[in-house]
Amino acid sequence: MARSFDAIIIGAGQAGPSLAGRLTAAGMTVALVERQFLGGTCVNTGCMPTKTLVASARVAHQARRAADYGVVLSGSIGIDFPRVMARAHKVTETSRGNLERWIGGMERMTLLRGHARFEQPNVLRVGDETITAPRIFINVGGRANVPDMPGVGDIDYLTNTSILQLDTLPQHLAVIGGSYIGLEFAQMFRRFGSEVTIVEREPRLIAREDEDVCDTMRAILEAEGINVRTNANCIAFARHTDSIAVKVDCTSGAPEIMASHVLLAVGRRPNTDDLGLDKAGVNMDKRGYITVDDTLATNVPGIWAMGDCNRRGAFTHTAYNDFEIIAANLLDGDHRSLSSRILGYALYTDPPLGRVGMTDAQARASGKPLLISKRPMSRVGRAVERDETQGFMKVVADANTHRILGAAILGISGDEAIHGILDLMNADQPYETLKWAVPIHPTVSELLPTLVGDLKPG
Numbered sequence: 036m037a038r039s040f041d042a043i044i045i046g047a048g049q050a051g052p053s054l055a056g057r058l059t060a061a062g063m064t065v066a067l068v069e070r071q072f073l074g075g076t077c078v079n080t081g082c083m084p085t086k087t088l089v090a091s092a093r094v095a096h097q098a099r100r101a102a103d104y105g106v107v108l109s110g111s112i113g114i115d116f117p118r119v120m121a122r123a124h125k126v127t128e129t130s131r132g133n134l135e136r137w138i139g140g141m142e143r144m145t146l147l148r149g150h151a152r153f154e155q156p157n158v159l160r161v162g163d164e165t166i167t168a169p170r171i172f173i174n175v176g177g178r179a180n181v182p183d184m185p186g187v188g189d190i191d192y193l194t195n196t197s198i199l200q201l202d203t204l205p206q207h208l209a210v211i212g213g214s215y216i217g218l219e220f221a222q223m224f225r226r227f228g229s230e231v232t233i234v235e236r237e238p239r240l241i242a243r244e245d246e247d248v249c250d251t252m253r254a255i256l257e258a259e260g261i262n263v264r265t266n267a268n269c270i271a272f273a274r275h276t277d278s279i280a281v282k283v284d285c286t287s288g289a290p291e292i293m294a295s296h297v298l299l300a301v302g303r304r305p306n307t308d309d310l311g312l313d314k315a316g317v318n319m320d321k322r323g324y325i326t327v328d329d330t331l332a333t334n335v336p337g338i339w340a341m342g343d344c345n346r347r348g349a350f351t352h353t354a355y356n357d358f359e360i361i362a363a364n365l366l367d368g369d370h371r372s373l374s375s376r377i378l379g380y381a382l383y384t385d386p387p388l389g390r391v392g393m394t395d396a397q398a399r400a401s402g403k404p405l406l407i408s409k410r411p412m413s414r415v416g417r418a419v420e421r422d423e424t425q426g427f428m429k430v431v432a433d434a435n436t437h438r439i440l441g442a443a444i445l446g447i448s449g450d451e452a453i454h455g456i457l458d459l460m461n462a463d464q465p466y467e468t469l470k471w472a473v474p475i476h477p478t479v480s481e482l483l484p485t486l487v488g489d490l491k492p493g
């Protein structure tokens with residue numbers, strides 16, 4: 036006989052625990068099933084440890100630049116790699132501990148440790164036990180994709196999970212994949228002292244972004260001594276005694292590089308292959324992502340999917356917003372939907388890339404009449420004062436409605452300053468609204484009114 040709850044949540048990632056908090060507070064009994072660590076990817080192997088490492092890497096970088104600021108450091112700059120990693124582990128453990136205490140304190144909550152698998156649309160097996168509920172919320176997230184590249188099975192490759200367990204610094208790290216995750220790891224390990232080569236199949240790094248963003252990002256990374264190999268259309272691996280040969284077959288440069296370590300950063304895949312979704316009759320797309328409607332509902336009544344596993348977002352804030360939409364609709368009598376979400380995100384290289392809405396290319400493809408404005412960071416006082424003038428900020432607006440369609444800030448504090456634009460877009464206000472804001476001096480954000488004031492047909 037299955038144990039009965041008002042709701043079951045599979046996965047304690049970025050949506051599940053918060054939803055459990057709302058449902059239990061509303062008087063429901065909830066089973067939250069987690070097969071590994073509370074907090075999921077972000078807390079354990081994603082955002083938190085990587086941003087902690089990015090912070091250590093930035094300190095190393097700034098220390099090496101100390102003389103530029105008139106600061107004299109005696110002796111050489113060294114990296115205590117085990118301490119660097121211990122710091123990241125501590126941040127993760129503290130966050131996970133806080134989450135454990137919060138969940139542990141919820142009334143009407145049952146935390147089940149184990150792997151959940153559907154047996155019927157409303158029945159799941161977790162270990163020896165079966166559980167049932169009229170409402171089931173899937174929050175199973177994803178994991179690193181390991182494509183079937185020649186030789187990949189013969190080498191000890193790293194993923195975003197295993198790289199966090201390293202206790203010695205790689206001598207030469209080959210990062211396969213020049214997108215968001217790959218670039219963050221590439222820059223931090225270069226700053227820790229590894230030789231780093233990024234191997235990317237596309238002609239550009241972060242190929243989803245505009246060409247000027249990609250080119251500037253590449254220049255920033257190459258200036259730090261990172262080797263970038265694009266057009267690597269025939270990636271293959273071979274094990275050697277003390278190293279790994281990575282065949283890149285690029286249009287220029289050596290056809291093969293020798294690396295001590297290989298990081299696979301070539302996308303993610305959803306954790307849906309071992310969930311028994313066929314037994315529940317839940318529809319997925321060809322890549323295994325769960326199909327949901329605008330309210331996160333699957334095709335099976337009483338089953339919803341939140342977070343990375345539904346392919347409607349790939350970030351912590353989008354997973355959390357999925358929870359907010361479901362909770363608002365189920366518990367607050369609201370009518371929230373995915374389609375009203377304006378996507379913003381950041382790439383945490385240093386300087387970071389803050390992004391919101393459309394790229395220029397997408398804006399042009401929309402056929403709307405456009406207004407465009409761009410400003411180099413060398414003309415941002417705060418960046419000049421900090422001697423960190425790489426990058427630029429740019430914005431694209433609809434010439435008819437005067438609504439901002441998208442923006443990119445590749446530059447110091449770009450991850451924070453982008454929120455001025457994000458908030459304006461969410462408020463659905465014309466760009467002229469910013470003109471009358473009185474921003475604080477000196478900040479990167481203070482240039483946003485100037486940036487939109489310079490919008491010209493483009």
Ligand SMILES: Cc1cc2nc3c(=O)[nH]c(=O)nc-3n(C[C@H](O)[C@H](O)[C@H](O)COP(=O)(O)OP(=O)(O)OC[C@H]3O[C@@H](n4cnc5c(N)ncnc54)[C@H](O)[C@@H]3O)c2cc1C
Pocket residue numbers: 045046047048049050051068069070071072073074075076077078080081082083085086149150151152174175176177195216306309310341342343344348349350351352353354383
């Ligand atoms: C290296 C890296 C850096 C990142 N940096 C950022 C960043 O800076 N900012 C940002 O917004 N996003 C970042 N992300 C993405 C972010 O981590 C994810 O978007 C976010 O964690 C997704 O949350 P989720 O709730 O969908 O799933 P997850 O956090 O992946 O949680 C899913 C949980 O479900 C559990 N689970 C899976 N299957 C089962 C099952 N059958 N039974 C029981 N439990 C199960 C898993 O163990 C896991 O705990 C990063 C990701 C990576 C890999």
